[in-house]
Amino acid sequence: MVASSPRAADAPLQLDTALALLQQSGVPLPDAPPHSTAQLQQLIDALVELSSRDALTGIANRRSFELALAREVDRVARSGESALLLVADIDRFKRINDSHGHAAGDQVIRAAAAALAGSVRPMDFVARIGGEEFAILLPNCPVAFGPQVAERVRRRAARTAVTTPEGRRIAFTVSIGGAFAPPWVRSTPGLWLDRADQQLYRAKNEGRDRVCIEATATPSVSAQERQLLLAAVPAGADE
Ligand code: GH3
Ligand code: MG
Numbered sequence: 716m717v718a719s720s721p722r723a724a725d726a727p728l729q730l731d732t733a734l735a736l737l738q739q740s741g742v743p744l745p746d747a748p749p750h751s752t753a754q755l756q757q758l759i760d761a762l763v764e765l766s767s768r769d770a771l772t773g774i775a776n777r778r779s780f781e782l783a784l785a786r787e788v789d790r791v792a793r794s795g796e797s798a799l800l801l802v803a804d805i806d807r808f809k810r811i812n813d814s815h816g817h818a819a820g821d822q823v824i825r826a827a828a829a830a831l832a833g834s835v836r837p838m839d840f841v842a843r844i845g846g847e848e849f850a851i852l853l854p855n856c857p858v859a860f861g862p863q864v865a866e867r868v869r870r871r872a873a874r875t876a877v878t879t880p881e882g883r884r885i886a887f888t889v890s891i892g893g894a895f896a897p898p899w900v901r902s903t904p905g906l907w908l909d910r911a912d913q914q915l916y917r918a919k920n921e922g923r924d925r926v927c928i929e930a931t932a933t934p935s936v937s938a939q940e941r942q943l944l945l946a947a948v949p950a951g952a953d954e
């Protein structure tokens with residue numbers, strides 16, 4: 716996609732395009748009087764909603780996940796509460812596409828999103844972050860509960876199946892990797908996601924349809940995170 720050039724200050728607002736996009740996506744249209752401030756506010760709210768959702772599944776998209784992850788990194792650093800990040804990837808998904816077609820693959824992705832969203836608390840944040848890859852952010856999740864929560868998600872997905880319009884039943888499994896944010900440490904969203912990804916990689920290597928969570932009860936602090944932590948301490952403060 717080509718980035719659009721900055722619009723001129725006197726260019727007309729693209730209200731019609733915005734309304735058409737919302738209508739096409741099934742997001743409720745503003746009902747305030749046309750050209751009123753209330754209508755503009757409703758329009759902005761609806762566009763924010765639209766740009767946060769994944770078009771295929773209706774759950775949060777990668778863009779809003781990255782925002783939520785950054786906020787959670789800040790919260791954990793300030794509160795010291797433990798938060799768990801899970802990444803789930805559908806197993807052997809290429810085979811599903813190859814044997815049943817792309818449309819059936821899409822059906823499986825939608826079913827996986829619904830299964831994941833249905834297996835966590837309302838306060839948890841479920842997003843589609845890649846083709847058949849999802850992330851679940853669980854704020855305020857005690858370290859001892861991590862494996863149990865992730866296992867519940869995995870089992871729910873494994874019990875889910877879709878039936879294609881041709882009547883074919885497709886079951887699927889997911890592999891899940893998880894990592895806790897180091898409490899009291901100002902990490903970065905990227906480092907946290909890398910940790911969870913490493914565990915996902917391990918779950919795939921160990922045979923798929925399983926959960927791997929970073930082993931340490933107190934998550935390890937990488938050299939980079941230690942640097943971030945110490946950078947916040949004024950020189951000489953610990954002397
Ligand atoms: P693994 O168990 O190692 O994850 O194997 P895999 O086959 O799932 O491997 P991989 O992650 O490489 O395959 C992902 C496939 O997902 C490749 C791509 O064609 C397909 N894909 C990506 N996005 C979509 C989508 O929106 N719809 C459909 N139907 N397929 C998609
Ligand atoms: Mg996969």
Ligand code: MG
Pocket residue numbers: 804805845846847848
């Ligand atoms: Mg994948």
